[in-house]
Amino acid sequence: MSNTEEPTVEAGQVEEEEEWVPDYDFCYKTIITGDPSTGKSQISARWSRDEFSEDYTTTVGVEFATKKSEIDSKVISQQLWDTSPHMIGEEGIPVPLIHRYCFNVFGAFLVYDITKPDTFKNIPERLDVLRTKGDIHPKTKIIIMGNKSDLKKDGGDQVDTAEAKAYADENGFFFAEVSALDGSGIQDAFKTMVQAIWDEPEFDGSKSKTYELRDEIESQWP
Ligand SMILES: Nc1nc2c(ncn2[C@@H]2O[C@H](COP(=O)(O)OP(=O)(O)O)[C@@H](O)[C@H]2O)c(=O)[nH]1
Numbered sequence: 685m686s687n688t689e690e691p692t693v694e695a696g697q698v699e700e701e702e703e704w705v706p707d708y709d710f711c712y713k714t715i716i717t718g719d720p721s722t723g724k725s726q727i728s729a730r731w732s733r734d735e736f737s738e739d740y741t742t743t744v745g746v747e748f749a750t751k752k753s754e755i756d757s758k759v760i761s762q763q764l765w766d767t768s769p770h771m772i773g774e775e776g777i778p779v780p781l782i783h784r785y786c787f788n789v790f791g792a793f794l795v796y797d798i799t800k801p802d803t804f805k806n807i808p809e810r811l812d813v814l815r816t817k818g819d820i821h822p823k824t825k826i827i828i829m830g831n832k833s834d835l836k837k838d839g840g841d842q843v844d845t846a847e848a849k850a851y852a853d854e855n856g857f858f859f860a861e862v863s864a865l866d867g868s869g870i871q872d873a874f875k876t877m878v879q880a881i882w883d884e885p886e887f888d889g890s891k892s893k894t895y896e897l898r899d900e901i902e903s904q905w906p
């Protein structure tokens with residue numbers, strides 16, 4: 685085809701693009717972060733699709749899952765953004781990306797592996813990066829989430845439940861011990877998150893609870 689040819693469009697031929705109507709009343713964006721291999725992708729799969737896999741594949745870039753729930757007869761679509769471990773505060777990732785990833789976040793799940801104390805020790809630093817570089821809203825709801833509770837045993841070199849809970853309490857965070865493998869605690873933790881966001885008065889007005897995911901992707905991920 686010669687490039688001088690222009691497609692001819694006659695009046696009335698162009699189909700009007702149908703307006704997209706969301707099938708929910710509110711959309712809450714939440715993120716999940718933590719050390720590599722703590723089980724973030726499996727938590728996401730268990731929560732959104734009730735699935736679990738023993739395979740470990742490093743998350744590349746960003747994946748997200750959504751699930752709807754209802755509060756006071758309003759439908760809420762909760763998004764969970766799951767990043768690659770390198771996304772937050774690691775070398776090589778331009779800081780503006782963290783900013784984009786955290787745009788409009790209402791809740792964050794900070795995951796550690798109960799069987800690996802180092803993954804718990806790294807949580808305050810991750811949080812600090814989210815706060816300073818990600819610029820998350822001061823009222824962003826935070827859940828400290830100890831995963832792999834199916835591997836829990838008395839004694840041994842594991843993260844102490846009381847210590848982890850005390851850290852969460854002192855900082856005004858929620859706390860949950862969960863297992864993506866057997867599913868325990870997962871749905872409850874996500875319900876706690878949606879309810880906490882719903883109940884936060886500062887998210888009213890200052891930030892719209894409804895926005896189009898497509899718009900966000902287009903504006904934030906060029
Ligand atoms: N026993 C057990 N293993 C888990 C659990 N959650 C994840 N895993 C395993 O831990 C590894 C890392 O999980 P993944 O979700 O990919 O970690 P991510 O890097 O944080 O996304 C995989 O081999 C999973 O099968 C859990 O609750 N219990």
Ligand SMILES: [Mg+2]
Nearest residue numbers: 724725742743
């Ligand atoms: Mg992953």
